[in-house]
Amino acid sequence: MSTTYLKSLSDEQIREFLDSFDTILTDCDGVLWLNVQKLFKTSDVLNTFRSLGKKIFFVTNNSLQTTKQFVEKCKNMGFIAEEEDMLCTSLLVATYLKELNFKKKVYIVGSEGIAKELAAVGIESFGWGPDVLNDISEVPKIKRDPEVGAVIIAFDEHLSYLKMVKAATYLRDENCLFIATNMDENFPGEVFMYPGTGAFVRFVETCVDRKPIILGKPEPYMSSIIKKTYNVDPKRTLMIGDRANTDILLGTRCGFKTLLVLSGVTSLKDLETWKNSDVPEEKEWLPDFYTDQLGDLLPFLEKYKAEKST
Ligand SMILES: [Mg+2]
Structure with a gap:
């Protein structure tokens, strides 16, 4: 399977990519923030997705806090978030x-x-x-x-x-x-x-x-709850994560599109290793797309939004 660097796509391919999903499942640590530090433009990206009508769920293996506390953290960092959008392992x-x-x-x-x-x-x-x-x-x-x-x-x-x-x-x-x-x-x-x-x-x-x-990623319990509760279509769902053997593997197993950001656990070197690996399981860790950080999507999204509104 191939894995594509997002910035290598043409304008047309970016449009196709952004058109291809209605639901986003995003990991939190390593994607949106690192501990208490919000990563570059991540709330702008997610809030723009929301303004385009995409449904967003926060799916994290973190169990340190309750759903309420996670939502508080999101809001304090500028993300639009409600309790029903949040799935943490607690x-x-x-x-x-x-x-x-x-x-x-x-x-x-x-x-x-x-x-x-x-x-x-x-x-x-x-x-x-x-x-x-x-x-x-x-x-x-x-x-x-x-x-x-x-x-x-x-x-x-x-x-x-x-x-x-x-x-x-x-x-x-x-x-x-x-x-x-x-x-x-x-x-x-x-x-x-x-x-x-x-x-x-x-x-x-x-x-x-x-x-x-x-119960957590990459096991399907988390996504089965989402599918059951919100009736999402796997083919029109994008999974975003920074850890290939949990986030991306969950996406691959569930038939979602996958986007890896390199701002957390998995590195470009890991991707190169798995691309050339003969271990079948490692192929399942390869995302459809990857990019350096989630904030990279903002210019694409702004252009897409402007085109939609004309
Ligand atoms: Mg993570």
């Missing part, structure tokens, strides 16, 4: 358990955002925040809650050995559900390498010899 966990009519308690290795989304659908949970051992002799004193019926592994800045002991102990019961928000391996920073949720999940998987259900 919400997915709550949606998933609600669909199962889950009545027990949840042990969370993760953040308060998940606990809040669970509380909003009437599910009790605990586990987020610091929780550490002084030494291993304290393990037998751990109080196990017999009401726990699910363990969630998500991003947890307070990850500890004690939390891993608790998660693994609950998961010894084969009726206890094992849920992971996502398998993102890491977040490469300029200097430091931050282990991601995928690394935590592998830790527990190895210990309990079980596989979790994974």
Whole structure:
């Protein structure tokens, strides 16, 4: 399959590209912003898309915050956003358990955002925040809650050995559900390498010899919720992301058009490697189009909009 640099397209091909979708699913970290830093012109691009009648959904594997908090963040950065446009993995966990009519308690290795989304659908949970051992002799004193019926592994800045002991102990019961928000391996920073949720999940998987259900990208649960709720047509949908093995792979699997931005995890060098690779899976990581940053679309969009209005 071919992957095309957006700026190499002719005016006519750009028009065709912009005409080819009505719905946009966009990742957030690495596409719209890096942590608290909004990336160049990203809100202008998305708001212009919206003004052209495109439907926009924010789809993120981030579970640190609730939908409400993500919408707040978007608005503070100048994006037009409503709660129903936002799908983060904290919400997915709550949606998933609600669909199962889950009545027990949840042990969370993760953040308060998940606990809040669970509380909003009437599910009790605990586990987020610091929780550490002084030494291993304290393990037998751990109080196990017999009401726990699910363990969630998500991003947890307070990850500890004690939390891993608790998660693994609950998961010894084969009726206890094992849920992971996502398998993102890491977040490469300029200097430091931050282990991601995928690394935590592998830790527990190895210990309990079980596989979790994974709710975030590239697994189709997130897009199945969107398809079900909003009735979108995959052929007229564009997936935008910065991480090929989650964002682009989800798009490829769902039959969406895909656009990779090089402002986050995946680099041009990665694309070159995969283009020449014999590994079939790596071919699925190649986007239809790529560009350096989302803001590159703004001049194209402004021209397109001006042509439409004449
Ligand atoms: Mg990202």
